[in-house]
Amino acid sequence: MSVLKAYRFKIYPDEAQKQFFVATFGCVRFTYNHLLVASQQKKEQKLTPAKLKKEYPFLKETDSLALANAQRNLEKAFRRYFTGKSDFPKFKHKSNPWQSYTTNNQGHTIYLKEGQLKLPKLKSLVKVNYHREITGQIKSATISAKNNTDFYVSILCVEEIPSLPQTSQSITIAYSPSELLEGSQSLLQITFNQDSLVTKIDKVQKKLKIRAKVARKNRIPLAEAKNYQKLKERLARLQVSQKEKKEDFFDQLSYYLVCHFDQIMVDATIIENNQEACTVVFTKADWHCFYKKLVYKSNWYGKKLIDLD
Incomplete structure (x- = not known):
């Protein structure tokens, strides 16, 4: 059976990598909030991360897939709201102790090698506590941090799970x-x-x-x-x-x-x-x-x- 399976590891970024993650958290939060404001104003032309980059050039320095996922997350939040599954989408705040962003694996841009993790837009490898072997195909990775001190990665994979033997119990x-x-x-x-x-x-x-x-x-x-x-x-x-x-x-x-x-x-x-x-x-x-x-x-x-x- 083919399933989506997630693996969570603790990562130990150096100072430059930490700055990149914190900056990406901020850009994703900035994009999400601006798209939320634009949706409330009901403008004729739909605002997208690509249009935001033209007005705010600093967004070009971060992972474009992370910004695209911020837009998808907002669209999902609105779908849940309109189907009565959740409240109206709320703004993301910098004061929240947990910050995160999600990026996708496109052409082997996310992989693990000798206890280190490769991520898009990040040239250096990140040290990771690789305590479980990943056997499936990596689809995406979510980087999260608590108070910008403890960092984690959740890797989503597609895996083939064999059925267990029947016991008749x-x-x-x-x-x-x-x-x-x-x-x-x-x-x-x-x-x-x-x-x-x-x-x-x-x-x-x-x-x-x-x-x-x-x-x-x-x-x-x-x-x-x-x-x-x-x-x-x-x-x-x-x-x-x-x-x-x-x-x-x-x-x-x-x-x-x-x-x-x-x-x-x-x-x-x-x-x-x-x-x-x-x-x-x-x-x-x-x-x-x-x-x-x-x-x-x-x-x-x-x-x-x-x-x-």
Whole structure:
């Protein structure tokens, strides 16, 4: 089965590459917002990135495919709005901690070589944490950054996914706030435990409140309080680690289910009745994240997913 599959890696650009990425984020944001304004004014001639380049020459220095994708994203946002799937498109802001742009692979302009990534318009290769092999054909790459410090790339590929062997087994699963699924610990024969990580997060959050009080007492703005900012960064790293470990568990559990069972039945009615006086490790948002993975993996590997609700 031919599917679209995405791979996400952390990248480590040098200073010149960082400047290129940040400049591209700005140009994409600039293009998106100007096209949004033009669509609201309902001019006779449709504004395009090519026309914007004539008026704003600095746009020529960035990746033209990134600007074209900004236009496509806006058109998609309008389609979702007119079909009632989302609100009216909003302006993109520089203050958003996450910035990104998408570029396409045209004539082998995006590729990985010896732990380095080639991107359009960028002459030098970017160092990447290449921890998973890509076997499919690269279609596009999305560069994203948090606070312009941590950079990532999501590579979209077309891959052939072979169906898994049939097992003639079936299972019924239900949401559990402590295990995600009833009996999931025994299913995987692994232990998912974030107690130590949760304890660290709680301690850092308490210390952060104390540091904030001290800064206010000394009349120091929190943005200028170095100890507060260091602790805030540490808390962010711990929370990212917590999220990544959960997602890794979701991937393991969903893949295990599609490997060992041909028919997976989901008893969604138990979700509402399962909120007992127990420690909530997995929220309903976690459950929906896991369920999405289970849906597409069942489709990929030729297994049947049945919603009993």
